[in-house]
Amino acid sequence: MTLPTLRQTAIRQLVQAITDGPSGYRKARELAELFAGLGGDFERLRDESRIRYTARVIEETQRRGQFELLLRTVLEADAAEETRAALRQVFNEILAPYGWTLTQDTGSAITGSAITLRPLVIPWKPLTPDILGVPDFQHVFLTDDERTLLRERWVEAVALQQAGLSRPMFLGLGAILEHVLMACAQSYPDRAHAAPRHLGNVREWRLDVLLAVARDQGWITPTVLDFPYRLRHYRDYITPAHELREGDFLNDALISDAWRTVRRTLDELHDRTRTLPLQARGTQKPRSTGFI
Structure with a gap:
């Protein structure tokens, strides 16, 4: 297997992990010394920031x-x-959506020969259809591509x-929900802007x-507070630094509630917006929101 080209979001996350992650702040000189061990020409350019360099x-x-x-x-x-263990965990969370993980021989210390990049094998479990099954995304305001x-x-x-x-996982759920809600708000601008x-x-x-606008307009019944903070503010958690400072406080019950709430919201948006009067709907297809 060939490692796919990483998206810019993943590259930014890796840059954060290397320059300001578990190892602490690395100066430009320290980064240049670190990358010199890779061989080839990785010299830092004049006036190049350490972020752009990395x-x-x-x-x-x-x-x-x-x-x-x-x-x-x-x-x-x-x-x-x-x-090293904390940094490897950060790397693995960034690489997991691409199907790769860093593995280590548990019988050896962390050395160059003990760490390898391998395809990620995800142990699929029986899914609960009403929670994890793919929702019906046949919303009136979404295009076929969306x-x-x-x-x-x-x-x-x-x-x-x-x-x-x-x-x-929370980044993925937040992006999905935000995309659908944004398409809804763009398709019913008069109703959306009516929220004072x-x-x-x-x-x-x-x-x-x-989420608050959708609640005000009667498109959904959950309130903003029904969603975990990490989900409704998912954009604040795009860097490993946020995750490391916050700690792992999530539990199975909270994660399950998040899935149920997102699924319920998507189902309600599907059902309620389809019953709006035809004249309330936008006459043009919504422009892509670009979130996902």
């Missing part, structure tokens, strides 16, 4: 087939086993749930505001 090295190692070597080099740079994409993203989120990867407490351009609304 992103360039990540992109270049992908092209050269040295990505595994890069991750191993970063891990080996830390002497503390606890720090419906296909949302179904694919939902399957990805279920896979992350089964793998126990809570952070990317929510000002500003529709395209600037975040998930927590969209």
